[in-house]
Amino acid sequence: MYNRDSFEAYLKANHERFLQDFEQIINIPSVAAYGTGIQPMADLVAERFRKLGAKVVRQYPLDNGGSPVVYAEFDGASDTTMLIYNHYDVQPEDPRDLWVTEPFKLTRKDGMLFGRGVCDDKGDLSTRLHAVEAWLATQGQLPHKIKWVVEGEEEIGSVNLPAWAEKYHDMLAADGVLWEGGGYDSLGRPQMAAGCKGICYVELHADGPAVDLHSSFAPIVPNPAWRLVHALATMKDPNDRIIIDGYMDHVAPISAELRAALEALPSDDLPERQANWQLKEWLGGVSEREAFIRLYTEPTMTISGFHSGYGGPGSKTVLPAHAYAKIDFRLVPNLTYGTALKLVREHLDRRGYQDIEVRLIGGEEPADSPIDSRIKRAAVKASEQVWNKTPLVFPRFAGSGPMYPLSTMINVPTISCGAVSHPDSKIHSPNENIYEKDYVDAMRLFAALMDNFAAEA
Amino acid sequence: MYNRDSFEAYLKANHERFLQDFEQIINIPSVAAYGTGIQPMADLVAERFRKLGAKVVRQYPLDNGGSPVVYAEFDGASDTTMLIYNHYDVQPEDPRDLWVTEPFKLTRKDGMLFGRGVCDDKGDLSTRLHAVEAWLATQGQLPHKIKWVVEGEEEIGSVNLPAWAEKYHDMLAADGVLWEGGGYDSLGRPQMAAGCKGICYVELHADGPAVDLHSSFAPIVPNPAWRLVHALATMKDPNDRIIIDGYMDHVAPISAELRAALEALPSDDLPERQANWQLKEWLGGVSEREAFIRLYTEPTMTISGFHSGYGGPGSKTVLPAHAYAKIDFRLVPNLTYGTALKLVREHLDRRGYQDIEVRLIGGEEPADSPIDSRIKRAAVKASEQVWNKTPLVFPRFAGSGPMYPLSTMINVPTISCGAVSHPDSKIHSPNENIYEKDYVDAMRLFAALMDNFAAEA
Numbered sequence: 001m002y003n004r005d006s007f008e009a010y011l012k013a014n015h016e017r018f019l020q021d022f023e024q025i026i027n028i029p030s031v032a033a034y035g036t037g038i039q040p041m042a043d044l045v046a047e048r049f050r051k052l053g054a055k056v057v058r059q060y061p062l063d064n065g066g067s068p069v070v071y072a073e074f075d076g077a078s079d080t081t082m083l084i085y086n087h088y089d090v091q092p093e094d095p096r097d098l099w100v101t102e103p104f105k106l107t108r109k110d111g112m113l114f115g116r117g118v119c120d121d122k123g124d125l126s127t128r129l130h131a132v133e134a135w136l137a138t139q140g141q142l143p144h145k146i147k148w149v150v151e152g153e154e155e156i157g158s159v160n161l162p163a164w165a166e167k168y169h170d171m172l173a174a175d176g177v178l179w180e181g182g183g184y185d186s187l188g189r190p191q192m193a194a195g196c197k198g199i200c201y202v203e204l205h206a207d208g209p210a211v212d213l214h215s216s217f218a219p220i221v222p223n224p225a226w227r228l229v230h231a232l233a234t235m236k237d238p239n240d241r242i243i244i245d246g247y248m249d250h251v252a253p254i255s256a257e258l259r260a261a262l263e264a265l266p267s268d269d270l271p272e273r274q275a276n277w278q279l280k281e282w283l284g285g286v287s288e289r290e291a292f293i294r295l296y297t298e299p300t301m302t303i304s305g306f307h308s309g310y311g312g313p314g315s316k317t318v319l320p321a322h323a324y325a326k327i328d329f330r331l332v333p334n335l336t337y338g339t340a341l342k343l344v345r346e347h348l349d350r351r352g353y354q355d356i357e358v359r360l361i362g363g364e365e366p367a368d369s370p371i372d373s374r375i376k377r378a379a380v381k382a383s384e385q386v387w388n389k390t391p392l393v394f395p396r397f398a399g400s401g402p403m404y405p406l407s408t409m410i411n412v413p414t415i416s417c418g419a420v421s422h423p424d425s426k427i428h429s430p431n432e433n434i435y436e437k438d439y440v441d442a443m444r445l446f447a448a449l450m451d452n453f454a455a456e457a
Numbered sequence: 458m459y460n461r462d463s464f465e466a467y468l469k470a471n472h473e474r475f476l477q478d479f480e481q482i483i484n485i486p487s488v489a490a491y492g493t494g495i496q497p498m499a500d501l502v503a504e505r506f507r508k509l510g511a512k513v514v515r516q517y518p519l520d521n522g523g524s525p526v527v528y529a530e531f532d533g534a535s536d537t538t539m540l541i542y543n544h545y546d547v548q549p550e551d552p553r554d555l556w557v558t559e560p561f562k563l564t565r566k567d568g569m570l571f572g573r574g575v576c577d578d579k580g581d582l583s584t585r586l587h588a589v590e591a592w593l594a595t596q597g598q599l600p601h602k603i604k605w606v607v608e609g610e611e612e613i614g615s616v617n618l619p620a621w622a623e624k625y626h627d628m629l630a631a632d633g634v635l636w637e638g639g640g641y642d643s644l645g646r647p648q649m650a651a652g653c654k655g656i657c658y659v660e661l662h663a664d665g666p667a668v669d670l671h672s673s674f675a676p677i678v679p680n681p682a683w684r685l686v687h688a689l690a691t692m693k694d695p696n697d698r699i700i701i702d703g704y705m706d707h708v709a710p711i712s713a714e715l716r717a718a719l720e721a722l723p724s725d726d727l728p729e730r731q732a733n734w735q736l737k738e739w740l741g742g743v744s745e746r747e748a749f750i751r752l753y754t755e756p757t758m759t760i761s762g763f764h765s766g767y768g769g770p771g772s773k774t775v776l777p778a779h780a781y782a783k784i785d786f787r788l789v790p791n792l793t794y795g796t797a798l799k800l801v802r803e804h805l806d807r808r809g810y811q812d813i814e815v816r817l818i819g820g821e822e823p824a825d826s827p828i829d830s831r832i833k834r835a836a837v838k839a840s841e842q843v844w845n846k847t848p849l850v851f852p853r854f855a856g857s858g859p860m861y862p863l864s865t866m867i868n869v870p871t872i873s874c875g876a877v878s879h880p881d882s883k884i885h886s887p888n889e890n891i892y893e894k895d896y897v898d899a900m901r902l903f904a905a906l907m908d909n910f911a912a913e914a
Contacts (some may be wrong), residue, residue, distance in 0.1 A: 021886070027553065030879065032771070033769065033770055033771040033772070033773065034769075034770070047626045063638070091773065092767075092768070092769060092773060094769060094773075097797060132787060155772075155773055156771050156773055187863065197578035197673070199774070201772040201774070209734035209735070209736060210733070210734050210735040211734070214856065215757070215759045215761055215785045215787070216654070216752075216787065216855040216857070217752070217855070218757035218758075218759040218785070218787065219740070219748075219751040219752050219754075219755040219757055219787075219855070220739045220740050220743075220748040220752050221736065221740055222697075222736070222740050223506055223697075223759060223760055225760035225762075225763050225782075226689075226693060226760055229686050229689045229690055229760070229763075230690060230694075230695040232683075232686045233686055233687060233690035236683060236688040240679075240680075240683065252902070276667070277667050277668070277670065277678065278666070278667040279664035279666060279678065279679070282677045282678075283676070283677050283678055283679050286677075291676075291677040294676040294677055295674070295676050295677050297676075298676040300672070300676055301675075302672045302675040302680060302683075302776055303680055303682035303686065303765065303766065303770050303777070304672055304766050304767055304772070304773060304774060304775045304776070304777070305682075305765065305766035305767040305775070306682050306686070306763050306764070306765045306766065306780065307763065307764055307765075307768040307776070308760065308762065308763045308764075309761050309762035309763065309783065310761050310762040310783055311762050311764040311783075314490075314818060314819075315614070315657070315658040315761075315785070315818045315819050316761060316762070316783070317761060317781065317784075317785050317856075318761050318762075319657070319759055319761070320760070320761070320762070323760075323763065325682075326766065326767055326768075326772065326773070328772070328774050328775075329673070330672070330673065330675065330676075332523035361771060361772045362771075362772050382910075397673070398673040398674065398676070399671065399673035399774075400673070401724075407503055426668075427671065428669075428671050428773070428774065429669055429670075438655065
């Protein structure tokens with residue numbers, strides 16, 4: 001058992017400096033989609049690891065120019081090893097004009113912290129780094145070994161992580177994986193998860209005339225926006241069922257264990273979400289319980305973007321040369337992203353849409369790990385110790401992440417147990433934010449988690 | 458028959474001063490979309506009319522602050538009356554950095570004249586004013602009466618012209634209308650038209666959640682982009698047929714006269730267009746002749762813009778809050794834009810798309826006038842006299858314009874017969890230009906046209 005008083009005193013004494021450290025991290029616009037700020041951010045993470053005395057600190061540059069993976073190892077009092085996953089890249093700040101603060105400047109206001117990445121995922125990363133610092137300064141050695149992977153391409157689908165993890169498979173052996181994400185729901189209940197959905201992100205491109213034309217030529221010139229509309233309409237029906245040929249055959253039935261785990265969880269955060277989002281009803285008019293089950297078990301096909309032609313004020317009488325859609329497929333077992341991609345291509349070809357180009361932007365496999373595990377029990381206990389609250393442990397997140405290569409693939413049980421996210425953190429949106437008090441709680445949680453993980457055999 | 462020698466001598470003697478007059482007109486940036494230079498331009502047009510001795514010169518200010526209509530009447534040797542239409546507003550110069558000359562400064566270079574509006578439509582207006590001056594100076598009285606409408610909102614859809622024309626219906630009585638536009642094609646053949654299509658330009662708006670969401674919520678949150686895709690797919694089939702309920706019932710059959718007029722016209726400009734636009738085939742795989750007929754006779758429903766969600770590089774996993782499409786309907790008789798708008802609304806409502814908002818951005822009625830008429834014959838003869846060329850007379854343009862209120866509505870046969878436009882005049886684009894020799898020919902054409910129109914009973 002660690003000395004909490006000295007740990008707490010250290011947090012208190014260093015609070016302002018911690019936020020200055022955090023500011024350094026937030027102010028680097030490490031947007032993987034744009035390729036900005038990546039190397040400076042990787043360097044800063046590596047520097048932080050070195051300052052903490054990690055026995056191994058390495059950057060793994062990627063042959064294809066992708067964001068380097070920053071990797072560190074810390075010694076510990078026991079042979080037990082925790083593998084930690086974080087990412088140092090963030091979503092684009094777009095649409096920038098909806099931000100009330102500067103997106104790439106940490107802003108403290110009314111007990112809150114604003115800035116791109118304060119929650120996802122620089123908040124998790126920074127609080128864990130500070131918790132390690134506080135532990136080392138107040139308790140001596142860490143209670144177990146740590147292996148720490150901080151990648152820089154999570155927001156663009158961790159395109160290089162699977163190959164990297166496969167190459168360093170042996171190096172990554174561990175007794176449990178601590179993932180990013182989590183936080184608490186609108187009723188203040190901590191949320192954890194043992195898995196996540198996969199994703200297949202593609203662009204569909206349709207071409208019309210070589211240049212934008214005056215729209216008076218519409219009777220005789222193909223319109224790529226119409227072509228894309230019609231192609232898309234064959235892939236999902238108006239009731240939002242995916243109707244890509246053979247697609248749903250790959251979706252495994254919901255297991256008894258998965259259903260039981262979901263049935264045991266409350267869905268009472270949904271009414272507030274519904275109110276916040278100003279939705280008359282859930283998609284398909286289903287009940288709250290049914291919506292809850294679907295959220296975690298259904299595969300999706302989302303139009304994340306559709307762009308063609310003129311978008312300014314008033315009218316422009318143009319027949320566009322080009323149309324494209326960004327499509328986000330969320331995958332559940334046993335859909336792999338390779339399967340999704342292949343079925344989309346075959347479906348389009350079968351209907352004469354050979355001209356529509358399908359570009360894979362990124363893919364991640366769905367990842368499930370055991371619902372109960374040592375790392376899960378350590379996390380649950382930490383939550384009870386720090387927050388006096390039993391967390392909701394989800395069998396999987398509704399979202400996706402690069403969990404597969406660092407959990408399912410290497411066969412190590414995983415729990416996501418971030419602590420800074422609250423229900424209105426606006427991750428991926430303008431005005432991303434966390435509470436300053438949660439920044440402190442997250443450090444407490446991580447300390448307790450280490451303590452519990454080392455203790456439990 | 459007028460005295461051509463004295464007319465030609467006058468053109469020659471006054472050539473430099475004509476271009477100075479033209480320069481005054483071009484140098485006023487009368488962009489209706491910006492609201493700049495409108496009143497100075499209207500005043501200059503009125504002043505020119507007064508200098509020419511018009512018996513009536515009036516400006517009609519619009520109650521809603523729109524550009525005033527400048528109206529003039531000239532006496533003539535016969536009771537025959539020609540109604541002339543021009544507009545003094547021009548398109549924005551945007552994108553300005555692609556101009557090689559100053560857009561709002563008449564520039565003479567290598568036998569060409571550059572500047573915004575030199576072709577559309579200040580060139581037509583100025584050459585007609587100068588032709589009237591030359592006629593009056595060399596022939597005495599004009600051969601017939603003239604009523605002249607010069608509006609200042611053509612480039613923003615002539616939003617106020619129909620109501621104005623309805624109010625002054627009786628004042629506008631005439632024996633023929635001379636329209637703007639026309640010119641010659643890439644093979645040097647003059648082009649004229651007796652009508653044009655109408656237009657109904659709308660925006661369709663679909664709303665999802667109040668804010669952009671993380672796309673992991675897709676199993677339970679409606680996606681406005683999908684909603685718009687599915688709604689649009691009910692309005693046009695994959696073979697590009699408009700299937701809005703009842704829509705095609707309003708399309709009048711192609712009359713024998715219309716078909717004959719089109720069949721008599723060459724379609725030999727289409728192969729070059731097809732090559733330039735890199736099209737494998739015309740829409741629907743039809744023949745060049747069929748494409749030509751469709752171009753002038755078919756109503757269209759064009760997606761001129763579709764925008765929703767993320768459009769930048771790479772992936773953004775977002776479920777968009779909003780989707781909109783800009784739709785350009787080109788109308789043929791007997792589709793009015795009011796009918797189009799009503800049918801779209803009813804079609805959507807009938808299918809449960811009451812939530813999709815339909816915003817009218819602009820509308821112009823289709824305008825047909827008799828294919829053969831006194832004004833048309835006068836124009837054809839003038840073309841043969843001045844250019845030694847028989848023009849291609851189209852029963853209607855494939856595009857649209859504000860022709861309806863000053864032709865079909867007041868029941869006066871109409872011909873568009875501008876003379877300064879050549880195939881690379883770049884109207885609506887940077888570096889708008891005409892040939893200096895065409896400026897002179899346009900004055901000759903207008904004189905011959907007046908002469909013919911007065912002579913033919």
